[in-house]
Amino acid sequence: MLQTCVLSLLAFTGASQFALVGALAGGGSPFTAAVGAVFLSMRNAFYGIRLSQLLALPRAVRPLAAHMVIDETTAVSLAQHGRRAARIGFVVTGVSLYLLWNLSTFLGALGAEAIGDTATWGLDAAGPAVFLALLAPMVRTTTQRAVAAVAVLLGLGLLPVLPSGVPVLAAALAVPVVLYVEGHKRVEGRRTQRAQQASDDSAQGEDR
Amino acid sequence: MNIWIAIAVTVVGCYAVKLAGLLVPAGALERPLVQRTAALLPVALLAALTAQQAFADGRVLVLDAKAAGLAAAALALLLRAPFLVVIGAAVVVTAGVRALAG
Numbered sequence: 001m002l003q004t005c006v007l008s009l010l011a012f013t014g015a016s017q018f019a020l021v022g023a024l025a026g027g028g029s030p031f032t033a034a035v036g037a038v039f040l041s042m043r044n045a046f047y048g049i050r051l052s053q054l055l056a057l058p059r060a061v062r063p064l065a066a067h068m069v070i071d072e073t074t075a076v077s078l079a080q081h082g083r084r085a086a087r088i089g090f091v092v093t094g095v096s097l098y099l100l101w102n103l104s105t106f107l108g109a110l111g112a113e114a115i116g117d118t119a120t121w122g123l124d125a126a127g128p129a130v131f132l133a134l135l136a137p138m139v140r141t142t143t144q145r146a147v148a149a150v151a152v153l154l155g156l157g158l159l160p161v162l163p164s165g166v167p168v169l170a171a172a173l174a175v176p177v178v179l180y181v182e183g184h185k186r187v188e189g190r191r192t193q194r195a196q197q198a199s200d201d202s203a204q205g206e207d208r
Numbered sequence: 209m210n211i212w213i214a215i216a217v218t219v220v221g222c223y224a225v226k227l228a229g230l231l232v233p234a235g236a237l238e239r240p241l242v243q244r245t246a247a248l249l250p251v252a253l254l255a256a257l258t259a260q261q262a263f264a265d266g267r268v269l270v271l272d273a274k275a276a277g278l279a280a281a282a283l284a285l286l287l288r289a290p291f292l293v294v295i296g297a298a299v300v301v302t303a304g305v306r307a308l309a310g
Contacts, residue, residue, distance in 0.1 A: 003211055010219040020218050030214030038221030043257075046249045048229015053237055053246065057230070066227035071257060074250055122303030125277035128262040129298030131254055132278060136285050138251050147248050148255035155256025159264055171256030175248040179241070 008105035012098060013070055016041045042169055047074040054078065054086050068094030075134035143178060150174035273309065277302030 007017055020037040048069045054077060057065050068090065076093040080086040139148045151174040158167040237243060262278045263269055280301035284294040 003215060007215050007218065011215075011222045013222050016218060016222050020214060030210040030217075034214040034217035034221065037218040038225065041222040041225050043253045044222070044226045045229035046246075046253060048226055049232050049237070049246050050250050052230045052232065053234070053243075062230045063227060066223065066230050069226040069229060071254065075254055078250055122273070122277060122299040122301070122306060125262075125274045125281075125298040125302035126295050128258050128274065128278050129281040129295045131258040131261065132281050133285060133291055133294045135251070135254050135258060138254070144248065144251055147252050151252035151255040152259040155259050156263060156269060159260060159269060160267055164267060168253060168256045168260065172249055172252050174252040174256075175245050179244060179248070 004109045005102070005106055008102050011037075012067060012101065013041045013044065014101070042165075043071075043172075044069050046172060047071070050074070051077060051090070054083070055090060056083060065090070065094075068098065070094075070097075071131070072097055075131060079134050079137050143182060146178045146181075147174045150177055273302045273305035276305045 004021075007020065011017055011020075016037040020034060048066065051065075051069060051074060052062075055065070073090050073093045076089040077086045080089045135148070139145050151171040154174055155167050155171040158170050162170065237246060262274050263271065277298040277300075281294050281298040284297045289297070
């Protein structure tokens with residue numbers, strides 16, 4: 001009970017917490033369990049890179065803000081227009097989620113099995129739906145859509161093959177892949193443009 | 209005791225990872241390619257995460273009532289429904305499909 005709450009208060013990354021508890025309950029060694037859990041949280045580093053640009057946090061605030069760099073805060077911040085809104089979104093999401101997360105951990109640890117199966121009420125669909133709604137404004141351009149599509153394929157395709165947590169990270173490869181293909185197309189486009197221009201030039205030459 | 213060690217390692221590790229991302233110097237992010245990559249990374253990660261939450265149970269791919277719920281959410285998004293309506297649609301449709309199926 002104390003352990004569960006300390007983990008929630010100090011780690012504050014759902015996936016990693018579940019992974020740690022799952023691995024420990026499954027009889028895994030504490031060290032392997034911990035490494036797996038940390039690995040699961042790697043994506044938060046990528047979120048942090050983007051957020052530090054977006055929020056332009058003062059150096060002194062960063063260690064505190066770092067605690068709140070998670071899926072939800074990133075999604076909300078990126079969906080805002082302007083730095084002020086993004087900062088507000090980040091803080092409000094971070095703080096409210098932190099309080100609720102830890103409150104529910106506490107209640108859960110107390111033994112609130114009385115609630116029953118959340119799946120019966122369809123509440124498990126709320127998670128992906130929230131992410132989908134937050135993702136929607138981020139996939140406006142063709143590039144963004146391509147990245148999202150490739151990422152979904154990678155994330156789902158690799159799921160049965162790789163240990164949990166790794167497929168999501170592997171989905172990040174969608175970015176270089178799409179950017180590479182795009183860059184390739186642009187070079188080719190430029191080449192045909194140049195060839196076009198050259199033929200236009202020679203046509204003009206013939207006119208003269 | 210061992211469990212406390214595991215908790216400590218997880219806590220420190222997770223925090224270090226989060227902080228590392230925030231502390232990447234701004235100078236390293238000035239190159240356009242790095243900027244584009246950093247801007248697109250969350251899109252990729254969130255998209256993959258959404259798909260996994262919707263279509264996977266643990267490491268097994270599943271197509272269940274949640275998919276119907278997510279489809280309802282997508283439809284609501286296309287119709288420019290407010291945020292809570294989108295979530296509500298997903299929850300209600302998922303529960304409905306489950307009730308009908310089982």
